[in-house]
Amino acid sequence: MPRSFVREARRRGIGTRRERIGPIVERLAEEHRDAEIALRFRSDLELLVSVMLSAQTTDTNVNRVTERLFEKYRGPEDYLAVPEEELQRDIYATGFFRQKTKAIRGTMQALLEHFDGQVPRRLEQLVTLPGVARKTANVVAAELGHAQGIVVDTHVRRLSQRLGLTREELPVKIERDLQKIVPRADWARFPHLLIWHGRRVCDARNPLCEICVLANLCPSSRVALVSQRVRA
Numbered sequence: 603m604p605r606s607f608v609r610e611a612r613r614r615g616i617g618t619r620r621e622r623i624g625p626i627v628e629r630l631a632e633e634h635r636d637a638e639i640a641l642r643f644r645s646d647l648e649l650l651v652s653v654m655l656s657a658q659t660t661d662t663n664v665n666r667v668t669e670r671l672f673e674k675y676r677g678p679e680d681y682l683a684v685p686e687e688e689l690q691r692d693i694y695a696t697g698f699f700r701q702k703t704k705a706i707r708g709t710m711q712a713l714l715e716h717f718d719g720q721v722p723r724r725l726e727q728l729v730t731l732p733g734v735a736r737k738t739a740n741v742v743a744a745e746l747g748h749a750q751g752i753v754v755d756t757h758v759r760r761l762s763q764r765l766g767l768t769r770e771e772l773p774v775k776i777e778r779d780l781q782k783i784v785p786r787a788d789w790a791r792f793p794h795l796l797i798w799h800g801r802r803v804c805d806a807r808n809p810l811c812e813i814c815v816l817a818n819l820c821p822s823s824r825v826a827l828v829s830q831r832v833r834a
C-alpha cells in the first residue's frame with residue numbers, strides 16, 4: 603500500500619481533493635502549454651496503431667518505426683495483405699512484435715468486419731478490438747475528441763497518489779477516483795498534464811519539489827514539509 607497522501611493533505615490543511623483539483627489543472631496547464639500526445643499520426647487508424655505499438659516502449663521509438671510503417675500500410679486491409687512474418691519484421695523494433703502483430707491483425711480484421719474499416723469512437727466498441735485494453739481505448743477516444751475516461755499510465759498513477767487525489771493502486775480504481783473530481787471537460791488533457799509534469803518535474807526517484815508549481819497544493823511536497831517544520 604502506498605503511503606496515503608490523502609490523509610497527509612488533511613493533516614497539512616491544504617484543502618480537499620475537490621478544492622485542490624481546479625488550481626492543480628490550471629497551474630499545470632500554464633506550466634506545460636505544450637503538453638500533448640507525443641505519438642505522430644495523420645489519421646484515426648494511424649493513431650490506433652501507434653497507441654497499440656507504444657506498449658512497453660517509448661513514443662520516440664514508435665515514431666521512428668511508424669514513419670516508414672505508415673507509408674507502406676495505409677488501410678486496414680494492407681495489414682492483412684502481407685504475411686504475418688513481414689508485419690513482425692516491420693514493427694520488430696517496438697518490441698513484443700509477435701503479440702503486437704497478432705493484436706494489430708486481429709484489430710484490422712475486426713474493423714473491416716464490424717466497423718466498415720473505420721476506427722470506432724465509443725470506449726465500449728474500442729475495447730472489443732483484439733489487443734485494445736481500456737488504457738489504449740481511453741487514449742484513442744480522447745485524441746479523437748470523445749474522452750469517456752481518464753488515461754492512467756505510470757506517471758498519472760504516481761502523481762495522482764503523490765498529490766493525494768487517490769489512495770488506490772489499481773489503474774481502474776485510480777481512474778474512478780479521478781473521474782469523480784476532474785471536470786469532464788478536462789478528462790482528455792489532464793493525463794497529458796500529469797505525464798509532462800512527471801517527466802519534467804515530478805520524477806519517480808527525484809521529484810524537484812523546490813521548483814514545482816504545485817508545491818503548496820501537494821501533500822507529499824518536501825518543500826512544504828520543510829517549511830512547516832521550520833515554522834513549528
Ligand code: SF4
Pocket residue numbers: 764765803804805809810811812814815816817820821822823824
Ligand atoms: S511538490 Fe514534489 S511531489 Fe508534489 S507534485 Fe511537485 S514535484 Fe511532485
